[in-house]
Every structure is written in structure tokens, then in C-alpha cells.
Amino acid sequence: MIKFTKPQNLNGAELLDELAAIGIILDKFTQPPVIDGNGDFWLDINPADESVAEAVVAAHNGTIVPPEPTIADKLASVGLSLDELKAAILGGN
Numbered sequence: 566m567i568k569f570t571k572p573q574n575l576n577g578a579e580l581l582d583e584l585a586a587i588g589i590i591l592d593k594f595t596q597p598p599v600i601d602g603n604g605d606f607w608l609d610i611n612p613a614d615e616s617v618a619e620a621v622v623a624a625h626n627g628t629i630v631p632p633e634p635t636i637a638d639k640l641a642s643v644g645l646s647l648d649e650l651k652a653a654i655l656g657g658n
Contacts, residue, residue, distance in 0.1 A: 569622045571606035576627025
């Protein structure tokens with residue numbers, strides 16, 4: 566684990582995508598970004614990647630507002646797919 570300066574607008578998922586774009590692949594389940602009890606920000610990366618990751622972390626300005634769910638997301642939350650809804654409407658059931 567390597568300590569970095571925590572970005573003001575940290576979005577862990579977006580940061581992992583930004584790191585992956587430069588070849589630093591972290592698993593969001595086993596290697597998530599960590600903020601410890603002291604407020605320190607840590608990434609589980611190879612020490613050889615530290616300087617490259619430092620630039621990505623410093624430039625990171627994550628989205629802090631969750632994205633609006635799509636119609637498909639909303640339907641999935643109640644156990645329906647878009648195709649199922651279409652079939653129900655067109656089929657009249």
C-alpha cells in the first residue's frame with residue numbers, strides 16, 4: 566500500500582478506471598482505494614508505478630453526484646427488463 570494525497574472530489578470507481586487507462590489495474594473488491602482512520606489515502610499498487618499513479622491521483626476530479634439511473638436500471642430494480650415491459654405492453658398482458 567502506498568500513501569497518496571487524497572483528491573478533494575474522490576470517486577473511487579472513476580479513479581480505478583483512470584488508473585486502468587494507464588495500465589495500473591486494481592480490483593475494486595480486493596484492492597479498493599482506502600481512507601484510513603487518520604484520513605490518509607492509500608492505493609495497493611506496485612511501488613514501481615508510484616510516480617505514474619501520483620500524477621493520475623493528483624489530476625483526479627471525481628464525480629460526487631451519483632449518475633441518474635436509466636429506464637433499464639429502474640425496471641431492473643423491480644425485477645423487469647425493458648424487453649419484458651415491451652412484451653407486456655404489446656401483448657396486452
